[in-house]
Amino acid sequence: MRGFIDGEYQDGPLRGCTFVAGERGMGKTTLVANLLSVCDGGVMFFDPLARHESLLPGRKLFFQPGPLQEYLRINRERRFKVLYQPRDGDIDEHFRALCLIARAFGRMIFAIDELDMFCGPRWGDRRMPPCFYDLVNYGRHAQVSMIATARYPMSVPRGFTSQCAQMYLFHETEPDHITYFRRYIGSADALSLSALEKYQYLHWNGDGPAQLCGGRR
Ligand SMILES: Nc1ncnc2c1ncn2[C@@H]1O[C@H](COP(=O)(O)OP(=O)(O)OP(=O)(O)O)[C@@H](O)[C@H]1O
Ligand SMILES: [Mg+2]
Numbered sequence: 001m002r003g004f005i006d007g008e009y010q011d012g013p014l015r016g017c018t019f020v021a022g023e024r025g026m027g028k029t030t031l032v033a034n035l036l037s038v039c040d041g042g043v044m045f046f047d048p049l050a051r052h053e054s055l056l057p058g059r060k061l062f063f064q065p066g067p068l069q070e071y072l073r074i075n076r077e078r079r080f081k082v083l084y085q086p087r088d089g090d091i092d093e094h095f096r097a098l099c100l101i102a103r104a105f106g107r108m109i110f111a112i113d114e115l116d117m118f119c120g121p122r123w124g125d126r127r128m129p130p131c132f133y134d135l136v137n138y139g140r141h142a143q144v145s146m147i148a149t150a151r152y153p154m155s156v157p158r159g160f161t162s163q164c165a166q167m168y169l170f171h172e173t174e175p176d177h178i179t180y181f182r183r184y185i186g187s188a189d190a191l192s193l194s195a196l197e198k199y200q201y202l203h204w205n206g207d208g209p210a211q212l213c214g215g216r217r
Contacts, residue, residue: 002040009108012039013035014035014147015145015166016146016164017148017160019150019164019168020149020150020169020170021167021170022172022201023151023170025198026201027199028168032147033052033055042079042105044082045084046084046095048094048114049114056081058081060082062085063084063085065098091117095129095132099131102135102142104142106143109144110146115150119156119160133159137159148160152177153177153180154176165205166204167202168201169204171193173194178191178194197215198216
């Protein structure tokens with residue numbers, strides 16, 4: 001299913017803002033790649049570590065915003081599959097450029113790996129760059145939906161997580177992280193995060209208890 005539904009852009013399983021969290025190596029980025037693989041429309045994946053081309057095969061690869069803009073001018077509204085890897089220069093600047101591009105071209109899923117790298121107190125009270133804040137709050141008007149991963153949920157501003165209609169949560173043992181998620185998914189589900197096996201995750205969409213999914217393939 002794809003389209004502007006109930007005021008949000010939906011493509012396959014993704015709609016509005018989605019958060020993927022969990023300890024290192026639990027399968028977060030792989031899950032995002034799997035979710036994006038069933039999308040029918042435009043997808044832009046920001047890969048700050050520049051190491052996920054094998055996970056996202058067949059993507060059009062970009063390293064600079066200029067050529068990406070040229071490409072989207074021709075391919076906007078089409079089924080573009082972009083992988084963006086900032087290989088040199090200031091990584092914050094690359095991220096901000098992609099936020100502006102997502103807002104300007106619209107109608108896409110914007111996936112951000114390691115979102116916590118771009119957030120924090122250096123951005124003041126909102127803890128995120130203004131162009132990302134703009135996407136979180138007004139991106140739906142441009143039909144931009146987002147999915148982001150992070151290892152440290154508390155390093156991602158609540159301004160983002162509070163807008164997430166769904167979360168995919170992998171194994172967590174850190175008590176502060178479990179306490180953090182209690183407020184979103186409830187105590188019982190949050191406490192079960194420490195019992196998840198590697199590659200298992202809870203899928204929470206605000207509608208009843210979270211679903212246990214995934215596992216070793
Ligand atoms: N369901 C699965 N079954 C078996 N192996 C998996 C599964 N999901 C991911 N993997 C493998 O586990 C490794 C880690 O996966 P991935 O990079 O997605 O984890 P991550 O949580 O994003 O890690 P990081 O925190 O380092 O970003 C990869 O080699 C990936 O191929
Ligand atoms: Mg990852």
